[in-house]
Amino acid sequence: MGLFDYFRAPPSKSAALAKERLQIIVAHERGGRRSSPDYLPALKKELLEVVRKYVPIDQSQVKVHLDREGGYEILELNITLPDEEQRSGQPR
Amino acid sequence: MATVIVVTSGKGGVGKTTTSASFATGLAQRGYRTAVIDFDVGLRNLDLIMGCERRVVYDFVNVINNEANLNQALIRDKRVENLYILPASQTRDKEALTKEGVERVLNELKQTFEYVVCDSPAGIERGALMALYFADEALVVTNPEVSSVRDSDRILGILASRSRRAEQGESPVKEHLVLTRYAPERANRGDMLTVQDVLEILGIPLLGVIPESPAVLQSSNAGVPVILEGGSDAGAAYGDLVDRFLGKDLPHRFMEGQKKGFLQRLFGGS
Ligand SMILES: Nc1ncnc2c1ncn2[C@@H]1O[C@H](COP(=O)(O)OP(=O)(O)OP(=O)(O)O)[C@@H](O)[C@H]1O
Ligand SMILES: [Mg+2]
Numbered sequence: 001m002g003l004f005d006y007f008r009a010p011p012s013k014s015a016a017l018a019k020e021r022l023q024i025i026v027a028h029e030r031g032g033r034r035s036s037p038d039y040l041p042a043l044k045k046e047l048l049e050v051v052r053k054y055v056p057i058d059q060s061q062v063k064v065h066l067d068r069e070g071g072y073e074i075l076e077l078n079i080t081l082p083d084e085e086q087r088s089g090q091p092r
Numbered sequence: 093m094a095t096v097i098v099v100t101s102g103k104g105g106v107g108k109t110t111t112s113a114s115f116a117t118g119l120a121q122r123g124y125r126t127a128v129i130d131f132d133v134g135l136r137n138l139d140l141i142m143g144c145e146r147r148v149v150y151d152f153v154n155v156i157n158n159e160a161n162l163n164q165a166l167i168r169d170k171r172v173e174n175l176y177i178l179p180a181s182q183t184r185d186k187e188a189l190t191k192e193g194v195e196r197v198l199n200e201l202k203q204t205f206e207y208v209v210c211d212s213p214a215g216i217e218r219g220a221l222m223a224l225y226f227a228d229e230a231l232v233v234t235n236p237e238v239s240s241v242r243d244s245d246r247i248l249g250i251l252a253s254r255s256r257r258a259e260q261g262e263s264p265v266k267e268h269l270v271l272t273r274y275a276p277e278r279a280n281r282g283d284m285l286t287v288q289d290v291l292e293i294l295g296i297p298l299l300g301v302i303p304e305s306p307a308v309l310q311s312s313n314a315g316v317p318v319i320l321e322g323g324s325d326a327g328a329a330y331g332d333l334v335d336r337f338l339g340k341d342l343p344h345r346f347m348e349g350q351k352k353g354f355l356q357r358l359f360g361g362s
């Protein structure tokens with residue numbers, strides 16, 4: 001490194017940008033990699049039918065999410081029930 | 093029980109063959125019976141890097157097709173005891189590596205060798221998949237550069253889902269990061285990913301950092317694995333890597349680069 005290099009414009013710090021872009025793309029590709037099993041849509045539909053026997057809900061209120069952690073798979077079910085008053089008067 | 097180790101990367105030209113040659117040589121130098129196999133069908137290169145290209149008679153595919161037996165195809169290294177090379181075929185038939193064939197050859201090698209090192213071709217096609225399928229451990233060779241890191245991550249995904257260990261539900265392939273062609277000064281200046289950056293993104297244990305070094309080209313010109321040039325930085329780094337693989341707890345060298353003082357920076361000296 002000589003005299004001119006020393007007085008050169010400050011470094012671009014492009015590595016920081018590289019790291020940020022990599023973190024995003026790698027997280028995205030890892031997400032797609034764990035392909036969800038093909039029974040999930042059917043499971044969701046049947047769940048909806050069962051819950052509807054008791055409480056009126058619509059499709060968007062059932063969330064099914066599969067996660068993998070180490071050697072485990074975690075199936076997360078989230079069913080949001082409507083408010084009490086919306087529910088009253090509905091068939092049991 | 094023999095251990096099968098794949099040297100893989102996804103991206104081409106990052107240093108898999110250089111690493112395979114030095115890693116296998118280092119294991120043999122330390123007394124372990126070691127075979128190194130070139131899986132790069134059609135693009136044989138390991139023989140050149142190991143300096144045995146003129147002694148190739150039969151190759152991996154000949155053995156798979158029963159045109160030669162393993163002992164006829166294995167080349168005994170002239171410099172290091174306990175070291176044998178199984179060269180790749182120059183055939184253009186990409187289907188030549190069958191899973192059954194590869195398995196049979198590996199099983200036979202496992203009878204007599206303690207370590208079997210598989211030099212993977214680039215990409216995620218058949219050759220690369222065959223090289224990693226039977227692996228117990230993987231050296232994931234990565235350069236501090238965006239496309240190499242991304243491809244390494246994809247290879248990690250494949251190791252976790254499409255290796256024999258994954259398919260059979262056995263304990264997963266043990267992963268090691270080998271960061272090669274590292275230029276500490278550039279990383280310190282902020283224009284190259286640092287070791288830490290790559291570790292954070294890939295999240296696997298670091299086995300070794302190999303500096304960018306003119307010694308690699310020089311030793312490949314001569315057909316001598318760079319680890320045998322112990323006086324060179326890259327050679328010493330590969331030596332440490334092998335010791336670490338065998339369980340020694342060594343600090344990582346060649347990560348810092350020289351810190352230059354003001355005068356040194358002003359008046360040069362690289
Ligand atoms: N640490 C290093 N310093 C400098 N040059 C290096 C280093 N490691 C590898 N190289 C050079 O990079 C080039 C590619 O190396 P190598 O053949 O080992 O890569 P590869 O991953 O096996 O490639 P391919 O994907 O084509 O099989 C060679 O010219 C080699 O000399
Ligand atoms: Mg190669």
